[in-house]
Amino acid sequence: MTNIVSCIVANLAVMHHGHPEHRRLAVPLRHDTLSRYDRKGFGHLPHVIDAMAAMGLVIKHAAHIKKRRTGIEATGALLEALLGARAEGVARAEGEETIWLFARTGRNATGKKLPFELVDYVDTEETLRLRSEMEEINTFLASQRLELQGQRQAAFRLNRHFLLRDASDPHTFHLHGRLYGGFWESMPKNLRADLRINGEPIADLDYASMFPRLAYARVGAEPPEGDLYAIPGLEEHRAGVKAGFAAMLSSSNEMTRLPSEVKEALPLGWTGRRLAQAISFKHPALVPLFGKDTALDLMFTESCILVTVLLRLAKMGIAALPMHDGVMVAARHFEMAKEVMMVVAAAREGAPIPVVAK
Secondary structure, three states: OHHHHHHHHHHHHHHHHHOOOOOEEEEOOOOOOOOOOOOOOOOOHHHHHHHHHHOOOEEEEOOOOOOOOEEEEEOHHHHHHHHHOOHHHOOOOOOOOOEEEEEOOOEOOOOOEOOOEEOOOOOOHHHHHHHHHHHHHHHHHHOOOEEEOOEEOOOOOOEEEEEEOOOOOOOOOOOEEEEEOOHHHHOOHHHHHHEEEOOEEEEEEEEOOHHHHHHHHHHOOOOOOOOOOOOOOOOOOHHHHHHHHHHHHHOOOOOOOOOHHHHHOOOOOOOHHHHHHHHHHHOHHHHHHOOOOOHHHHHHHHHHHHHHHHHHHHHOOOOEEEOOOEEEEEHHHHHHHHHHHHHHHHHHHOOOOOEEEO
């Protein structure tokens, strides 16, 4: 029981200090068979939450329709204690799974994608190697001091997410593979200037136009000169082009309608078909990849490059915080991190991928 209470309080503390805009903690209370992703000994979690609610320490919010999580909110004496505490003393429990495998579950009657489901796989030499890499990265980063606005951040653990296109597919680890779990990943860009690694300000490095360049490497063609997201008539809407490009690589069909986030980033009058034609005209060599659900393969390549970069920098004593297609390092390590990123990408893809400072 003590472990359960400690876990609830620790998670509420991290939420209040790391994500002050949120008030509720999402908690799974459904009774399922334990898998590799579950912490043993938490069968009494629902009863402990009910007891804490009866004591006036938390408010329990029922799960919304079609949602899987119950919400709990600190209140009373517990909320006062959390707001006056510091989250830096919160540690991660041992044994947490770092290699996650998800599967797509299709779409509902209206065509909306259903949530992914976790797959309880059996370990192989490959998964043991992948987990060992994550352990090496996490162990090194845990020894570094990360501060935001002068406050040391709570412990975290990076995990790597792989995906199956269908739940019936063999359990492989060759799709997606991106890293998650770092508090900095959801941090607003304007706060990054307040981030410190071992007391030093950060440098933010990014692979330039990585997705298009990985796509060109896949088809064995040279990308054109200049900005790969530059489309005539959309020079001021690069973010929309970038999102549309990713959507064309992620879809299994021709893009005739704009996803909502793409539509919002483009000027009026642009349709899915018009954008698809403009991007295809700019990148004719990539047309065979559009509408073929290629993005998952490119994400996997991207993630392999990032993991190799993190491991090499760790061996050099340089802490790097991953951001899918880039890293943040202490500013004095900018040149060394840039060189490592370029060498690793060129070795993997057989062609250079420029690295720029954000």
